[in-house]
Amino acid sequence: MAEKIQYYFQFPIVRYALIVVLLVALCSSLLGVTLVLKRFSFIGDGLSHVAFGAMAAATVTGVTNQMIIILPITVISAVLILRTGRNTKIRGDAAIAMISVGALAVGYMLINMFSKSANIAGDVCSTLFGSTSILTLKKEKVWLCIGLSAIVIFIFVLFYNKIFAVTFDENFSKATGIDADTYNLIIAITTALIIVLAMSLVGSLLISALIIFPSITAMRIFRSFKSVIICSAVISVICAGIGFFVSLLYGTPVGATIVTANIAVFFIFCIISSFSGTKK
Amino acid sequence: MSKQIICRNATLGYEDGIVTENLDFTVNSGDYLCILGENGSGKSTLIKALLGLRPQLSGEIKWCDGFKAKEIGYLPQQTPVQRDFPASVREIVLSGCLAKCGLRPFYNKAEKELAESTMKQLHIEELAGRCYRELSGGQQQRVLLARALCATRKMLLLDEPVTGLDPKAQSDLYELIAKLNRDGITIIMVSHDLNAALKYASHILHIGKKQLFFGTKENYLTSKTGMNFIETEGGE
Numbered sequence A: 001m002a003e004k005i006q007y008y009f010q011f012p013i014v015r016y017a018l019i020v021v022l023l024v025a026l027c028s029s030l031l032g033v034t035l036v037l038k039r040f041s042f043i044g045d046g047l048s049h050v051a052f053g054a055m056a057a058a059t060v061t062g063v064t065n066q067m068i069i070i071l072p073i074t075v076i077s078a079v080l081i082l083r084t085g086r087n088t089k090i091r092g093d094a095a096i097a098m099i100s101v102g103a104l105a106v107g108y109m110l111i112n113m114f115s116k117s118a119n120i121a122g123d124v125c126s127t128l129f130g131s132t133s134i135l136t137l138k139k140e141k142v143w144l145c146i147g148l149s150a151i152v153i154f155i156f157v158l159f160y161n162k163i164f165a166v167t168f169d170e171n172f173s174k175a176t177g178i179d180a181d182t183y184n185l186i187i188a189i190t191t192a193l194i195i196v197l198a199m200s201l202v203g204s205l206l207i208s209a210l211i212i213f214p215s216i217t218a219m220r221i222f223r224s225f226k227s228v229i230i231c232s233a234v235i236s237v238i239c240a241g242i243g244f245f246v247s248l249l250y251g252t253p254v255g256a257t258i259v260t261a262n263i264a265v266f267f268i269f270c271i272i273s274s275f276s277g278t279k280k
Numbered sequence B: 001m002s003k004q005i006i007c008r009n010a011t012l013g014y015e016d017g018i019v020t021e022n023l024d025f026t027v028n029s030g031d032y033l034c035i036l037g038e039n040g041s042g043k044s045t046l047i048k049a050l051l052g053l054r055p056q057l058s059g060e061i062k063w064c065d066g067f068k069a070k071e072i073g074y075l076p077q078q079t080p081v082q083r084d085f086p087a088s089v090r091e092i093v094l095s096g097c098l099a100k101c102g103l104r105p106f107y108n109k110a111e112k113e114l115a116e117s118t119m120k121q122l123h124i125e126e127l128a129g130r131c132y133r134e135l136s137g138g139q140q141q142r143v144l145l146a147r148a149l150c151a152t153r154k155m156l157l158l159d160e161p162v163t164g165l166d167p168k169a170q171s172d173l174y175e176l177i178a179k180l181n182r183d184g185i186t187i188i189m190v191s192h193d194l195n196a197a198l199k200y201a202s203h204i205l206h207i208g209k210k211q212l213f214f215g216t217k218e219n220y221l222t223s224k225t226g227m228n229f230i231e232t233e234g235g236e
């Protein structure tokens, strides 16, 4: 097995793929805690569908660099979803369900109508569930991933304390003069970046899993915000590493393998926390 | 005694209607103002207006003498989201210093020391590493109070701080607040506890559909509103 891995690692493309997988896992775990605690999980879910629609639109227009279309559409939708989600007059969750399922349907229709590809089902499947083989990554995409992750990590570190305060108690933050709305916006936009980043890897249906699972797992055992964040980052990176090698060796789809690893760790943590005393 | 807040003929409410109107009162530095009223009379709404979270429908709420809305410490009625939040006591108390940071991304040494000394002042320093959601209700209130004190040393707004505490913890918390008031911090407190209001407050604001009473505690005891309320509530 070690030889097989060594053999694979001769190819730069495999090394690139590993870098991308680890970076995506790290970034997606960072904001998970905030999204879960603010009951914002739905934003991740809604956005991933929007990103699918955007990807379909980009495929149809035939531009070479699809990110030019996907990135702005997803970021704008993040802002819109945040607005509607807070508007008490419209049923926020219904509005988001409409946007996200709508984007899914229109996206699928567009692909079917205009795609020149012979393997439409395959295309759709890989946008939904991630590439079956990560080894098709192009070099530009690797650089894009590195760039986006750098931005995400930078924003997160820079605003870490603000994100904590706004997540813990928005009203108190506002009362003491913190511009909570701006930070909510930053959270939503960063989420959009993460989703665009993760889409090519795990596909739009599995992104939420990558965002939510590590933080929920970490919250089973850890009790402070910082330790939960660090733990979920570690879990996410380790699971991604495991998923990567398993899929390399056995040819399983990488996104689904990583998510499965996350689920396994979640259950392990559940068991540990139920054994470690009376703590809930 | 300098004026800190002047509220003139303010009307409060939401999109679907007015909650309370004709609010007229002033808060001087060093006051202990207790806000009384039935459930739904608009006490929390008034607190939100004072904090600038939800502007009044009409009228005026003015902060005086360079005293800014930002210099108010706030102890909210608890929200359910907080209950399962993984956060240590130290992290929460520190977050009170955040407004002092401005654009600086991290806390500096002075802010960390302020958090530590505030925890000592409220006798929660042994809890610093503990998880907030595993504390008792009284301990949680102290933590939130410490956070508020990190944000300001001028004025505290407390929305029903003793809800859910046992009588001992209630009186402890009241004594703590009274001590802070003696140290010169202005207190504005929403309370259902008439006895405590009469014991500690210097001023009373009683609201219903409109303002029913504002004045000193002594005047309240002899006013019609006050006497009616004391009779129905069975206070001393």
Ligand SMILES: Nc1ncnc2c1ncn2[C@@H]1O[C@H](COP(=O)(O)OP(=O)(O)OP(=O)(O)O)[C@@H](O)[C@H]1O
Residues within 6 Å of the ligand: B014, B015, B016, B019, B037, B038, B039, B040, B041, B042, B043, B044, B045, B046
């Ligand atoms: N976000 C909101 N939107 C619309 N109406 C609201 C909102 N919050 C409160 N209200 C209404 O405003 C009125 C006053 O509510 P408020 O929370 O200020 O009462 P309160 O005096 O604090 O009551 P309690 O003693 O129960 O805390 C209530 O009739 C309530 O239904």
Ligand SMILES: [Mg+2]
Residues within 6 Å of the ligand: B043, B044, B045, B077, B159
């Ligand atoms: Mg209230």
